[in-house]
Every structure is written in structure tokens, then in C-alpha cells.
Amino acid sequence: MKRWLETRKLARKGEIRSVGKFSLMVRRxxxxxxxxxxxxxxxxxxxxxVFADVLTPYDYDAQNLSEKLRQPSAAHWFGxxxxxxxxxxxxxxxxxxxxxxxxxxxGISTVFALVxxxxxxxxxxxxxxxxxxxxxxxxxxPGMLFAMTVSAALGTGIWNTAIxxxxxxxxxxxxxxxxxxxxxxxxxFIEASKAFGSGNTVIIVRHVIPNAFAPLIVQIALRLGDTxxxxxxxxxxxxxxxxxxxxxxxxxxxxxxxxxxxxxxxLFPGIFVILxxxxxxxxxxxxxxxxxxxxxx
Amino acid sequence: xxxxxxxxxRIQFNTDTGIVHAVNxxxxxxxxxxxxxxxxxxxxxxxxxxxxxxxxxxxPPGKIVSGEILYKGRNIREMKPHEIxxxxxxxxxxxxxxxxxxxxPVIPVGHQIAExxxxxxxxxxxxxxxxxLAMLEKVRIPAERADEYPHQFSGGMKQRVVIxxxxxxxxxxxxxxxxxTALDVTIQAQVLxxxxxxxxxxxxxxxxxxxxxxxxxxxxxxxxxxxxxEIVESGTAEDIFDRTAHPYTKGLFASIxxxxxxxxxxxxxxxxxxxxTDLPAGCSFGPRCPYVSDLCREHKPELQEIGAGHFCRxxxxxxxxxxxxxxx
Amino acid sequence: xxxxxxxxxxxxxxxLIGTVVIVFTINFFSDISPARLVLGPxxxxxxxxxxxxxxxxxxxxxxxxxxxxxRIVSQGSLGTSYIYNQPVLKMIMDRLPNTLIIGLLxxxxxxxxxxxLGILAAIKQNTALDYIATFLAILCGAIPPFVLCxxxxxxxxxxxxxxxxSGIRSWLGYIMPIIACGVMPVAMTCRMTRSSMLETxxxxxxxxxxxxxxxxGTVIWKHALKNALIPIITVVGMTYAMSLCxxxxxxxxxxxxxxxxLMNSSISQKDYITNLGCVLVAAFIMSFVxxxxxxxxxxxxxxxxxxxxxxxKRARTYKRKEAAV
Numbered sequence: 001m002k003r004w005l006e007t008r009k010l011a012r013k014g015e016i017r018s019v020g021k022f023s024l025m026v027r028r029x030x031x032x033x034x035x036x037x038x039x040x041x042x043x044x045x046x047x048x049x050v051f052a053d054v055l056t057p058y059d060y061d062a063q064n065l066s067e068k069l070r071q072p073s074a075a076h077w078f079g080x081x082x083x084x085x086x087x088x089x090x091x092x093x094x095x096x097x098x099x100x101x102x103x104x105x106x107g108i109s110t111v112f113a114l115v116x117x118x119x120x121x122x123x124x125x126x127x128x129x130x131x132x133x134x135x136x137x138x139x140x141x142p143g144m145l146f147a148m149t150v151s152a153a154l155g156t157g158i159w160n161t162a163i164x165x166x167x168x169x170x171x172x173x174x175x176x177x178x179x180x181x182x183x184x185x186x187x188x189f190i191e192a193s194k195a196f197g198s199g200n201t202v203i204i205v206r207h208v209i210p211n212a213f214a215p216l217i218v219q220i221a222l223r224l225g226d227t228x229x230x231x232x233x234x235x236x237x238x239x240x241x242x243x244x245x246x247x248x249x250x251x252x253x254x255x256x257x258x259x260x261x262x263x264x265x266x267l268f269p270g271i272f273v274i275l276x277x278x279x280x281x282x283x284x285x286x287x288x289x290x291x292x293x294x295x296x297x
Numbered sequence: 298x299x300x301x302x303x304x305x306x307r308i309q310f311n312t313d314t315g316i317v318h319a320v321n322x323x324x325x326x327x328x329x330x331x332x333x334x335x336x337x338x339x340x341x342x343x344x345x346x347x348x349x350x351x352x353x354x355x356x357p358p359g360k361i362v363s364g365e366i367l368y369k370g371r372n373i374r375e376m377k378p379h380e381i382x383x384x385x386x387x388x389x390x391x392x393x394x395x396x397x398x399x400x401x402p403v404i405p406v407g408h409q410i411a412e413x414x415x416x417x418x419x420x421x422x423x424x425x426x427x428x429x430l431a432m433l434e435k436v437r438i439p440a441e442r443a444d445e446y447p448h449q450f451s452g453g454m455k456q457r458v459v460i461x462x463x464x465x466x467x468x469x470x471x472x473x474x475x476x477x478t479a480l481d482v483t484i485q486a487q488v489l490x491x492x493x494x495x496x497x498x499x500x501x502x503x504x505x506x507x508x509x510x511x512x513x514x515x516x517x518x519x520x521x522x523x524x525x526x527e528i529v530e531s532g533t534a535e536d537i538f539d540r541t542a543h544p545y546t547k548g549l550f551a552s553i554x555x556x557x558x559x560x561x562x563x564x565x566x567x568x569x570x571x572x573x574t575d576l577p578a579g580c581s582f583g584p585r586c587p588y589v590s591d592l593c594r595e596h597k598p599e600l601q602e603i604g605a606g607h608f609c610r611x612x613x614x615x616x617x618x619x620x621x622x623x624x625x
Numbered sequence: 626x627x628x629x630x631x632x633x634x635x636x637x638x639x640x641l642i643g644t645v646v647i648v649f650t651i652n653f654f655s656d657i658s659p660a661r662l663v664l665g666p667x668x669x670x671x672x673x674x675x676x677x678x679x680x681x682x683x684x685x686x687x688x689x690x691x692x693x694x695x696r697i698v699s700q701g702s703l704g705t706s707y708i709y710n711q712p713v714l715k716m717i718m719d720r721l722p723n724t725l726i727i728g729l730l731x732x733x734x735x736x737x738x739x740x741x742l743g744i745l746a747a748i749k750q751n752t753a754l755d756y757i758a759t760f761l762a763i764l765c766g767a768i769p770p771f772v773l774c775x776x777x778x779x780x781x782x783x784x785x786x787x788x789x790x791s792g793i794r795s796w797l798g799y800i801m802p803i804i805a806c807g808v809m810p811v812a813m814t815c816r817m818t819r820s821s822m823l824e825t826x827x828x829x830x831x832x833x834x835x836x837x838x839x840x841x842g843t844v845i846w847k848h849a850l851k852n853a854l855i856p857i858i859t860v861v862g863m864t865y866a867m868s869l870c871x872x873x874x875x876x877x878x879x880x881x882x883x884x885x886x887l888m889n890s891s892i893s894q895k896d897y898i899t900n901l902g903c904v905l906v907a908a909f910i911m912s913f914v915x916x917x918x919x920x921x922x923x924x925x926x927x928x929x930x931x932x933x934x935x936x937x938k939r940a941r942t943y944k945r946k947e948a949a950v
Binding site (some may be wrong): 298348351353355357382383385386387390391392395398399400402403404412415416417446448449454458460 | 751827828829830832833834835836837838839840847848851852925926927928929
């Protein structure tokens, strides 16, 4: 009803040609304050990640043992850690590490999943069957356990963690891509568009991309958040990204040993993980609601 | 005495795009045993009016803003929730437009019928089941299918189950909201005939909502034509069919094929219904009316009685219209 | 129906075989030898070589893989741990109950708290209660298990001394791990229940139920809930898998002898054979939970039941479509 009204209104104003599905989505998204705030927060995080080195006067790896485990002060806003390193700087650099690994991992899984899922969806038949059975097996593996195994086999570090997390999350995206493609294969609007004589490019640009990729983008946003959580979890356990490279999870892991007397090392990285997760989740939800207004409350 | 009388009913919906004026001052009345056809295009506010009678408007976003709904002289809007619940399904019941979604998919159909009987007749489970089976019989569904689920039924059969639910407690008033629209043409007549027969059998008054004037001609004694949330013309079936007064009603007749009248082509009504969030200041049919004048654009016409019991909402009902314009 | 269950149980076999092949292959190409770790840095190359030969680690890939499968089929054994020198299956079985109890109770928590809270939020949509429940659910869904574990440990154990810091010597020790594994599932279940309930309340058949004159409570509990449950069941099944994963971290922090802890130590000590056993058992549990989820579907929704009863193939395509949506 609401969608119908919206479209009608636009049709009346003669705007329907210029206002596609995509800009309707953007409009709906912008009405969701939590999602917009999350997007702003994530952009801020990206800025922090990029300029982590110049935002504070300290080096993330500069030890100063005489200044270790200091509470937050004017000089060290978040205090200092067990080697006297500035926690604020390390949290900022940790932001860079988390975002970088997470983007790499999601990038890896998305690229592979796009290729594999498209092949399965497009060719169908035996190819599809084999790919989907293999996907079933990967889906049966408990994510964290599998990620730990791969991560242990590959070794630690930024690249290896990204590969491990990327590799282990290919399967669910393959399913999604394949489902989108199958759905699109026999959609009436594609038929209609063909019947109107639209060329392949028009069909792909106007219909396939917005319809197949919109759900994929939501998936990517949600997955970025999940991956950040997984990275910090792995790093906390001593896999993933290891000291001296700062990462939220491994900072909390160190902080755990001092928890009865010194809080900042747990608190600040912890808050950053929670806020980042929150932002990605809200962003993903906002995008999904924008695409599927039925689900909106 | 009137069984149902609606006075100046106004219903609005609050949406992101603005306030939707769905029903704008509807007046209707229905005598006992009578059948009233409510006719209009999709989006004219027919279903909203019907849901308003049963107080089933989703709030929010919907809201009955003003007006009275008198059932046997009592205003439903002033009743307590439990009093309204006692009416629903018991004295006033409704047949919905889409039988595919009107039945609960995870509850056997027999139980869905027996439920309403147990609720209102306060009888034992066995008695309710007995009545349920009798009701199934009436709508010509074999009793052994009572334990099956809606997905095992065809569209026509589902609608018959919905009819059985609606008539299970012998209601005084039956609201049938486009009961045949979602069905195959071949079974539309069959279902309609069943509704009509059962209605006469239990002496129920009926409010039949439809956009099909053919169905109205077959079934109803009285007709009300609805446009953009208003009644634009109402009266007896003869008034509407033989002494058509409102240009919109005329337009409706001109856009349906007829065997009697020799016509080369059908004349559709030009344009679209006005945006319900942004209704015109004057006559709401003005923008589409072939006879529109400045008076129409500026002043909203009132519903006026142009014959005994024949009402029309037009500054120039066809009797008063000049003959040369009539010919167009 | 029975035929469907048997068919599904047979389908477990290729999934478990696949799991072994994948994890075995990954571990095979890891370049750190467990023999070196067991014997220590002082051992000579020859000693390491001899140990590796004893464990058959120098055989070709297919021989090792074949031997692993043969051991399962002929002796029902998952091999012997390199580090602890104990049968892997026995080690797992000793620890599994702890993990299962925690996971089961966490999943129960998500049913007992998440579903009622979600229903309440949906019925009272756009009220303060709805906003608070939704906000809490979103917040709880964003707290990583390790942060939650440590915060709880700090507040409830170290500062307030209400609960033991670690270990499960008394039942009190289970409380924090259960909460840690349960918070995210509760949050997810709550949100899913809310949106599924809202979707259901909007359906025509709910309007039919109201038009019958039923009380709002009957409409919600009898007519809406059963329909809304279908997507919720999936989430509860998923939360069980989640709490299984969450247990790795909580077991490490609270020092609980469970599957997660064994997994964790087997990874850090390159005890590949134990690691493989753990993943295999976990995959089995997850597949089993999925099967149970599917059976509950059939119990709730007669349409799905009819499809299961019809042909296996159609049921599978239907389910996949569901999953895609």
C-alpha cells in the first residue's frame, strides 16, 4: 500500500522515469536516523584508520617502561599499556588493522562467491548440484571452529587472518548469489523488459544489478561487522593478529591479565569493538529495510 | 428501523508520505433483510469503510477520525471492546476479498469454523463440531475434509470455507468484500449464488462491496457508488441503473460492455483517481469530469436528494444538466 | 516422515566425509610439525623424523587420509592425540557434556527470554517497551563474547565475589558461561521474533481471526504465534550453533574443560588429529541440530510436512528457497 502510494505519487509528477528503485531506496534509507548515524560513525572510523599515525603524537610501538599501566590523563587520554605505549594510538591503529583485515576478508569471500555462485546459478544442472553439495559441507562446519583451524594452519598476521576469514565465509555468500541469480532468471520484469526490446546492457544495469546486488550489499555490510568480531575473537585467543601489531582483541587479551587493577586496556578496545559492531549491524538493517519496506516497522 | 446506519464516517491513515484520506464523510444506511451494493474503483475506500464497521482498522497507521456507526441504533464507536467482540462473527460478519490469505495456514479448516461457533454459542466442543459439519455441508464441502489444511483446498473451496465461517453464527449483517474478485471467472457465479442463497435462508442483511456493476444488478436492491472516499450517488437499484445522475456513475456504465446497448467502443473514464493524500479542494471527481465547471473546482458539492431516496453528490445532477451537453 | 528422517540421516554421511577431507587437507599443508613441538627444541632431526614416522605423518596424503577413514570404519576411533597420547574420541566424550549443557541452556535461554520479549515488543509496537527491548537486543547483539566474558568476570567474580572466577567445581561456575553464550542468541531470537510477529500480525488471516470476535490474546497466541514461529525456529537452531562457537571463547576465559577448550589447546599445540576430531564432532552436532530444526518445521507447518512427505527432492528445493529469502 505504502509502496504503491509512493510510486503513484511519483508517476503523477512524471518523475517515475528518473526516480528508479535505487533512489527510492536511498530516500528510505535517509529517513532511518540510526542507520545514517551508523554510516557517519563508520566513515569516521575509516578516517581514524587512514590517519591513525598523525592523529596522536605517539608511535603505536614506542615503549616507555617507566610510564606503564598509567590511568587516562591529559597526556594519554586512554592511558598506557603494560609496555607504556599510548592506548589511544594503539586503539586507532587497531581500527586500521580491524577494518583492513575485515575489508580484505569480505573482499576475498565476495569475489570468490560471486564467481562460484554465478556459475552455479547460471549453468544449473550437475554443475549447480556439485557446487551446492560442497557448499552444504562448508555450511555444516561451525564458523569459528573452522576459522580457527584455517587460521592456525596458515599462521598469524594480517594477510593470513584475512585469507582464513575470507575462505571460511565463502559458502553463505555463494548461496545468496546463486539464489539471487535463480530468482532473477525467471522474473517477470526481466521478461517484460526483454519484450519491450531493451538490450542486454539496459537489462543488466537497470534490473539485474539493483535487484541482485542490493541484497549482496546488505550481506556485505553485515558480514563486515561479523568479520570484525571474528578477528578480535581470533586475536583474543592468540590466533589472528598478534602483538606487537595492535588489534582490539589482542589488546583486551593483554588487559585480561591486569583486570583487577587496570581497566583502560579492556574498556577502550572493548567499547570500540561494540560500537563498530553496532554501527555495522544498524547500517545493514537500515539498508535491508530501505530495500524491503515491508519489513519496516 | 435501520439495521446499520453510518453517518459522516471519516477514516485516515498516517503514512510516511502524508495523511491518506481514505474515507471522507460516508453516509450509508441498510434496512433489515436488505442487500446494499457498495461500488467503486480500487482504492475508493470501500474496504476501509467495511473494516471501520467492525472496528478492524489497524491503529496505527489508520484511525477513525469522526462519524457514527449505528448498529441497531447503538454507536459501535462508543462500545466497549468486549461488546464489539460479541458483535464480530456473531451479529456482523465479513467475507474477505482474498480467500488465499484469509484462512490460517496452520490450523485445520474445520477447526477454524468450529472456533467461531464455540466462541459465540458457548457450546461444547462436540456440539460446535456438529454445527461445523452442518455448515460445511451447506457450503458443499465434504465433511471428511474438515481436518485438512487450507493449502489442500482450491481457491473456490477456500472462499466457501470463509463463507462458512462468516455465516456459522447466523449473523444479522454480512459484509462481503469483493467475495469473488480473487476467484476464477468460472466459479465466481457459483460462489455468488451460494452467498445469495444462504443470505436469504438465514435472513441476513448484506453489504456487498464490489467494483462489478453486473453483480450489483443481480444481487442488490440498493446501491451506493463510492469515489475517493465519498458516496457520490446512492439509491435503489432502479435509481442508479435507470435514472443515473452522477457523471462518475455514467462513466462506470459507459466503461462496461453491454449486449443490449449497441456500442462501437467502450468509453473509459479518463485519468486517475485523485491522490488520497492530496485531494482536490472542490469536487473530487472534478479533474476527470467531462462536465466540470468553475463551481465544481472551487466548491465541494453536498450530497443532495434528487428523487425519493435517490442521492447524488454533484452540482449538476443529470436531470438539471443542459440537454446538448448530455449528448456528448 | 520416517523415510524422510532416514534419508536425511544418510545425507549426513557425505557432509561428514567432506568435513574430514577439508579439515584434513588444511592441516596437511600446515608446515609446523607436531613432533617437533612434542619433543622440544633439543630433539635432533632424526628423533623428530622417527616420531613422524611412528605417527605416519610422512606417508603420502591419500594414504594418511585413507588410514583416518579406515580407523573410523573399522575401530570407530578418531585416532590418538599426539600430545596427550589418549584416544581422541575419549577426550572429546569426556569434555563434550560440559559444552552441550552450556549450549543447550544458552539456547533454552534464547527461547525462554528472546521469544516472549520479541512477542511483547511486537504487540506493543512503537511503545516504550518495544523501543527498550529493541535497543537492548541490538546492543546485546553487538557485544563480542570475549568482551562480555571479561566484563562479567570482572564485575560478578573479581569485584562482587558472587560467582567463582573460573572453573565449574560448583553449579555457580556454569552461570557466567551460559550467559556469555546466551546473550547474543537471546538478542537474535528477540529481534527475529519481533519482526516475524509483526509480519504475521499484518496477514489477512489475523484480520479474519479478529473478525470472528476472538480476544486479542487468543488471536496472538493461537493464530499468530504458530505462523510466526517458522522463521524463529531457524534462528533458534542457528543460535545453538552460535553458542557452540561462543563456547570456545567462554571456555577459554572461564577455564572450563569442554569441546571448545580442547579445540583451542589442540590448535595452539598443533595436535592436528585432535583438532580434526573436534571439528568433526562439532559438524555432526550442527548437522543434527539442523535436522531437528527441519523436523520441528514439519510439526508446526502442515505445508512443509506435506512437502517432506511427498518427495525428498521437492522438499529440498523448497527449503533452499526459504533459506534464500
